[in-house]
Amino acid sequence: MHHAARTTSLALVVASALTLTACGGSGGADVGAEAKQTLTVWAMGTEGEKLADVAKTYKKAHPNVTVKVTPVGWDVAHQKLVAAAAAGKLPDVMQMGSSFLGEFADMGALEPVDTKAFKQDDFFPAAWDQGTYDGKSYGVPWYVDTRVLFYRTDLAKKAGLKGAPATMADLRKAAEAYQDKAGTKWGLHIQPSGLDAVQSFYPFLYSAGGAVLDDSGKPVVNSPDAVKALEKYGSYYAKGLSDKTFRPGYDVMKDFNRGAVPMFLGGPWQVGLLNDNYPGLKGKWAVAAVPADKASVSSAGGSSLAISADSTHKAAAKDFISYLADAKGQADWYERTKDLPANTKAWETGELAGDANMKVFRKQMETAMALPAQPKLTEITSKVDDAIGSVTQGKSSAKAALDKAQSAIESLVG
Template sequence: MRHSRPTSVSALLLIGALGLSACGGGDGGGEGEDVALSFTFWGSDTRQQITQDVIDLFEEENPGITVEAQFGNWDGYWDQLATQVAGGDAPDIIQMDEQYIREYADRGALMDLDQVDLSGLNETVAANGRLDDAQYGVTIGVNSFVMVANPELFQEAGVDMPDDTSWTWDDYADIAVELSDNLEGAYGAGAPREPSGFQSWLRQHDKSLSTDEGTLGFEPEDAEEYFEFYLELMNAGGTPPASAMSEDQNIGTEQSLSGSGQLALGTWWTNESVALSDGAGVEFDLLRFPTESGSPEDAKPWYKSSQYLSGYSRTDHPEEVQQFIDFFVNSPEAGEILGVERGLPPNTEILADLSEDLEGMEAVSAEYIEAIEPELGPAEPATAQGGSSFSQILYRYQDELFFERVTPAEAAEAMYSEMQSQLQ
């Protein structure tokens, strides 16, 4: 899921100066003494409350261990964490994001969670937090990137909902243009949300945004083809004009074109569909991505970790850190409290039990996640170290492209060069 403000480069560089003489974030001492752990996470007020409820339950079942929650908003979270890690005083348990897990793992800030039971997780879900044969993060919510379709706009336009098991990119473009032509005050499709849109495109061409080795997994020609497709779609009228698409990048989910009922086809993460539905007042259809061949397996979807839990490598209490993370992921009671607020539960048994009580878009999301399991491609490599700014770079060159200040080839070359420089 895209966030508006990645951490500054200067803050990330602080991680390189790990305070090796300092000890980790928890209190406590010798054998038999009480253990105090610290746990940092970001999110909404709802997330804060349900997370605290899980902490309370864990403490009740594990006398002698207390967990102090350190809660904040996404803005400032990564700057603060980088400073704490550089000072050798990071929290014991860290809510981690895919954009940053390699940053912190490669700099020695995360521990190997080798004692957490992952047997209840789908293998691709478990692999998401595995780097260089070490488990640096455990998934706590599962999403998939999806095409969100507004059935009311399809009906208004007199256009049939596509068969998502057979449609192609040409079909998608034709449908988007037809929708735009037949709608008043709404559009057929929007610009892809990044970097997930580009990742989805690359996967269909056996490429990736980053590689497991921490390099770029594509060439400028791949980006040029991607940019050409969306520029042609805009010029054909299948999307809003450049100014509207640029504005749509920087507003909240419910205020977006999809969330305000002005977009028939949008690209989002499955867990975002709940807020979109609330905003638009309609239950959306979730569609597989189109492919060149029309075969759904060629879309190579993947299960993304909406967030991970990681452990600080210099914690005084590695055993208790893993004990808490195991509880958070595998306790049925914790799963019932957490619900789907962070995405679908990664533990398949907990998800099966929870799914019986899901309604509306939550149920639709769960059904979609289950339906695409036979079609999954390989796990998406973690964003390369230095790549936390890739989404902003992609959006910036999309703007340049859609306002026709550069050609697709120029945008692709410049974007590739800038991303490459971030890795150095």
């Protein structure tokens, strides 16, 4: 009986896949990489704007392939992709944020990665993991992102601190010393609540040996390690070392520049912004690894490039992605955007190889952790955001808040 049931469900899947292709108007085989064709690509935010320039360069070497790039705002990207998938009208190639790749892979909307053409060993482990769902790869790593500690070196001297805090205990002491001896308003900026507060919390959580989901995707957010991490995080607010008011659109760099905030956890793009917008700060700040608890572990973010399962331009799509994902393409992309290459060979030459700040990010990426891809990742992380907010606002203990998040996440993963 069981076997028969499986065959019918399979037949249904095949039938619905056929109707999907038909209504997508893309019945038929792949046109081949060299045929005259238009490749449609969706990319988000700044990446979408800069990718159009790369597409022009690509066309010189591939005169038959016109790459049509549509920039999509991050705020609407998810709903646009969902609507396009439902209508069978996804573009040939799309940038996938790490938080929703699992959802589209689960729908069957993405073509598995050709692992002969793209080798896992060429990329940071966390970058490859973000494109993997249910043991299969659906996204080729494009760029990565991780958080490290930014701190004011001039104010550290005033506070009697030598160098960067090496441990989480040192971080706490440094925050107090900045306030007491250097007269800063706050000790450390971390996000108290609201959307993506979890991004600020990850370095505390991962360094303590905790996680939101374990490797098999099981929720573990109320483990003793996680509870300890959230207690430490909450203590910055209880002691007035961090601002408990959540300010949407808050730009930490202004306060970093004027010395109100001496330390924050930030991403690679902020290095460029500090250099460009606050040249007067040059020589007064530095970046360092996330202070270690059990270890120094940050979160890995970034984006992958995926091919639509319905595309009739898969060969050309694969070529275009190869062009963006090899060491040369990623080094070029870094020059254009300051997005960190996911391909480790791109770090070995040029601007990246000699940049001391970028070496800190590179080393942090080696151990950085990514959440395993899940269809409901956005909803899962929002439960952790809620837990963080209730602790920083003094409404709940870390244990109670994370127990509540754990049961909410269990029902989402179920």
